[in-house]
């Protein structure tokens with residue numbers, strides 16, 4: 001049987017195969033990874049989600065949105081190539097023997113031999129001076145590692161415990177903008193639950 005509108009069918013198939021980026025208003029600051037380019041970024045005000053029909057594939061960063069529909073497949077190809085190269089490196093590493101210090105040594109180096117992993121979150125809770133939102137900022141990578149490089153443990157401790165920014169030493173004043181980020185309690189609760 002001859003189809004009357006074969007072009008129409010093709011168009012529908014194309015529509016189904018097409019991926020779509022949808023924008024959602026967001027009141028939360030969330031750390032996420034762009035599925036297109038692989039960058040870790042913080043969702044601010046608008047969350048862009050790549051969808052296949054109703055299926056969520058991942059977030060897309062604003063730099064990729066700026067590049068536009070035409071360029072996104074090319075960015076994905078480049079990222080896919082980078083991951084392939086990374087996978088190759090990891091594969092090579094997996095064939096090597098690795099000398100890793102025992103867990104005990106790690107605990108000793110962290111200054112508390114009795115602190116097991118299951119107690120780590122309770123420890124944080126038991127310490128009233130620890131500001132959970134600051135722990136979250138570092139734990140979730142919202143404060144990028146580059147910002148923490150070169151800081152002494154003492155500085156990081158002040159960031160985690162001192163609410164009054166006027167009391168901060170100049171070494172950590174560049175972290176002020178992160179301390180001002182408002183974080184929804186639900187995310188802190190997730191941290192509290194020790195997940």
Ligand SMILES: [Zn+2]
Nearest residue numbers: 034037061064
């Ligand atoms: Zn991106």
